[in-house]
Amino acid sequence: MTRNFLQELLGILLAYVGKTFDRSSKVLDFHHPHQLKEGLEGFSLELPDQPENLEQILVDCRDTLKYGVKTGHPRFFNQLSSGLDVIGLAGEWLTSTANTNMFTFEISPVFILMEEIVLRKMQEKVGWAAEEGDGIFCPGGSMSNLYSLLLARYDRYPEVKTGGMAELPRLALFTSEHSHYSIRKAAAVLGIGTKNVFVVKCDERGKMIPDELESCIIRAKTSGCVPFYVNATAGTTVYGAFDPLHNIADICAKHNLWMHVDAAWGGGLLMSKRHRGKLQGIERASSVTWNPHKMMGVPLQCAALLIRKKGLLQECNQLKAEYLFQPDKQYDVSYDTGDKSIQCGRHVDIFKLWLMWKAKGSEGFSMQVNRCLENAEYLFNCLSKRADFELVCKSKVAPKIKAKMMEEGMVMIGYQPLKDKVNFFRCVFSNPATRKEDVDFLLDEITRLGCGL
């Protein structure tokens, strides 16, 4: 029964994978919330008291996919995470079948070691020496950024763990106006407060201006704050800009500040010989956020935090719960890494990345990242040749085009305003399935949908 059921499920999933890669099928079949809630064609979201039979369960599975969004479709440009890597998928299926947890070697012997090996490899790509470096996989880049702040605070003031912020001066941290909002969110969570996040101006390309950083630091000091942390972004969320890491590292060294690099999006470029130069200086960071679930196309969630200083992560977070981290086990308990985490149970996010790395090799990841950047270059060239686009449209047309686009469902891209710029389209290239023809299609669709307005 298990066998037949899972075999039928496989059929449904394979059909979905096939459609995902089929350009003639829609990216999504849009319905409003109330339509889905009312129950479309017998697809009811309500939960029963009595069991449904397996046949109905399979129908539910088919319908769930039908009304969803094909994030792996070559014409899905909407999010930084996209693509549907079949090996990564296999990795996730195996992970869920193993259904275990990262807290100890005892119950995750293989995955714990894989995490160590992959983290070490990523640290090498960052450029840290063999005796440096620690890290952990977290549920997303926002959590990685939170960890970095937590560690920086603890490194400077270890008494915060027991005494809380009450024992500390007013702390200040620095991040650019184009940086990801998770830095400010983490400051709120950690009890530092968003108003102690100094927002540093960027140039017109979205890169942090080092002189502005230095003025902010001085301003913070004058106002009685103690600066302790700078976040530099390597690949900003909207422009894909790279902050000048060497200049920022110089300033951090001068003022004795923790330097974090949020390379959630841009980290993938470290895999590419051609493009890794954009992250020059990252080896000077105290910590790095790098999300394989973005540019590298690994299924969600897969996000690493790398820390240069060994031992700090453990010291900062450990509480030595006796029911998990018994010191008198029969194996080397330094492999029980769970107390490094602010979680207890921790999902196995490592296996799919490890398996993809095996299947592609470092070379394969490099090629994949290069192709994303080629697509971006192609888009840029197309746009500069076309008269029917402005690089940032000076009108309110984007939300209207997007609404039509969602209803037709053939392509998906995000839009947003930014400071003095009104709504514009943000085109993401992380999907390995995307080809030049998809970029052409996108531009033609935007033109077509915009024409009638």
Next chain:
Amino acid sequence: MTRNFLQELLGILLAYVGKTFDRSSKVLDFHHPHQLKEGLEGFSLELPDQPENLEQILVDCRDTLKYGVKTGHPRFFNQLSSGLDVIGLAGEWLTSTANTNMFTFEISPVFILMEEIVLRKMQEKVGWAAEEGDGIFCPGGSMSNLYSLLLARYDRYPEVKTGGMAELPRLALFTSEHSHYSIRKAAAVLGIGTKNVFVVKCDERGKMIPDELESCIIRAKTSGCVPFYVNATAGTTVYGAFDPLHNIADICAKHNLWMHVDAAWGGGLLMSKRHRGKLQGIERASSVTWNPHKMMGVPLQCAALLIRKKGLLQECNQLKAEYLFQPDKQYDVSYDTGDKSIQCGRHVDIFKLWLMWKAKGSEGFSMQVNRCLENAEYLFNCLSKRADFELVCKSKVAPKIKAKMMEEGMVMIGYQPLKDKVNFFRCVFSNPATRKEDVDFLLDEITRLGCGL
């Protein structure tokens, strides 16, 4: 190619599922870290520069499972999360195939609605009125507990979001000595500090003593702290004890404190008419942690935080990032729930629970939970009849038995010391596959392994 590869993978996974349920197969095939790292029988964990072929990838998958721990084996008693529910598994496979993200209705229309519906159902089980209640699925119960503290702090002092802890008096919170360590960890992360966590004494059964709570509150006030939060545990990690919720709720009401109930483990009992009485008073909580990935046997990760007060979660956490939460979308944007989260990208943890609920009905979950408790009762009865066990062994024998047990790999159970008690075995019943014969087997094995010592 995709089809053949995934079909072969399915074969490997089905074989593993078969072994998981086969009592004659081992729970684990133990190896030390260094053995696994050296590469057993050609299984290399190292990452290559050049791609491996698909055949090798399938071998890697088989080996990964081979050296892992079968957490769904009927004789796995080691962790609060266990079992291998085939429908839950199907749910995870579909989730990873859909590979999307919970931040907006735009890219997760179906899953966002499922989360709303399941949360509402859980709130009903807690006993909240229809107009009350909000919630979110988080990466684990520890994060749910962290959210509860964050919300309680914000509810009392909304200025903390911008100003940080610097603007607040010294806060104090209360939790029992048997409560989960994630409460203290969260206090460290949030900048409250672990020494401001007042640890309340328990009776000999592991239940918080209400009078002790009240004395702690008074002591905290006298020492200049401002009490704001009490964590009551419904199902402690080691004893499975239930704190007296009504008494605690009375004290919280009297002192105007946020009452959180950590029902990460015990929440499943709310599904059972026979046992839900153990959580009487939970309806008076301000927030509840409830992990379907524990007692209810849902695959990891699946953890809910429920909050009684509507709107608070959004207010506390929102930062209104323009690239995600555009207000001018074509649909009802109140369904873009992502800004309630302290994460940005958020894994879809809801589908497998929704699907299991469909397949079992509320009735099925009730029966499943009842069976876990019957197993526990059976163990208790067996022990009281046997002369070769003490309910808590007064010796150092547990770690030695455990080491032998791991090496033989036929059964798995955790041990630990607790206060004046030396190492004892903690037997967990959450695995739906466990039958009485497995309990018998466990006891006989412990006796057999212990005999030679």
